[in-house]
């Protein structure tokens with residue numbers, strides 16, 4: 001069963017999904033945030049994380065996200081293990097929240113960074129927040145203080161942004177400044193509401 005009123009929002013790492021969602025919120029759209037759900041679930045799974053990867057990844061009962069990020073973006077096998085632990089639970093919670101929002105009617109946004117990678121969400125309309133790979137990399141390095149190599153590893157952990165762009169129902173172009181992103185977001189908000 002597809003979620004009739006849902007619009008998925010995805011993109012690449014640091015392409016501007018959260019920034020675009022904050023702007024869409026200003027138009028009154030409801031947002032389900034997969035990263036926030038994933039954060040909560042990871043905290044609940046601290047014991048399992050320690051068992052899988054070692055006690056050094058947990059301090060005072062909380063997962064050391066920075067340290068875990070360094071591991072999982074440089075080690076494909078570890079990333080797979082973390083995904084096997086978290087993704088079914090993340091999916092379950094997103095589906096639960098989408099059922100609630102679908103009953104309320106639409107449209108509403110489901111911000112899922114790995115929408116195409118997981119391929120497991122019954123949502124037909126998809127916004128891709130687009131910025132070219134080099135721009136993603138620059139913003140990622142600035143935001144996280146990463147080195148070039150670490151940023152490349154994070155980009156390589158996802159389907160390339162050009163591929164995602166081709167599969168979009170709508171593209172929000174975030175290759176320029178924030179003023180431009182505001183105009184893009186308004187344009188897509190109008191298209192979402194007019195397409196119904």
Ligand SMILES: CC(C)(COP(=O)(O)OP(=O)(O)OC[C@H]1O[C@@H](n2cnc3c(N)ncnc32)[C@H](O)[C@@H]1O)[C@@H](O)C(=O)NCCC(=O)NCCS
Pocket residue numbers: 012013014034035038042065066068069072079082083086090112113114157158
């Ligand atoms: C590894 C973790 C602890 C790093 O935390 P950190 O605070 O540094 O990053 P944050 O959670 O803000 O994620 C930033 C971005 O990284 C990308 N990302 C996260 N996990 C993955 C992954 N498994 N594969 C590819 N990209 C990923 C997404 O674009 C996400 O938006 C965290 O990303 C995590 O728990 N990942 C596994 C859960 C997951 O797959 N989340 C993606 C959303 S469903």
Ligand SMILES: Nc1ncnc2c1ncn2[C@@H]1O[C@H](COP(=O)(O)OP(=O)(O)OP(=O)(O)O)[C@@H](O)[C@H]1O
Pocket residue numbers: 011012013014015016017018019020035113139140143174175176177178181
């Ligand atoms: N148009 C823009 N111009 C300059 N900086 C921007 C622009 N859009 C977003 N940024 C900055 O780039 C970084 C990435 O943006 P944001 O956090 O919204 O991306 P994201 O896709 O949600 O990232 P992630 O995949 O890591 O969750 C942030 O530091 C944000 O402030």
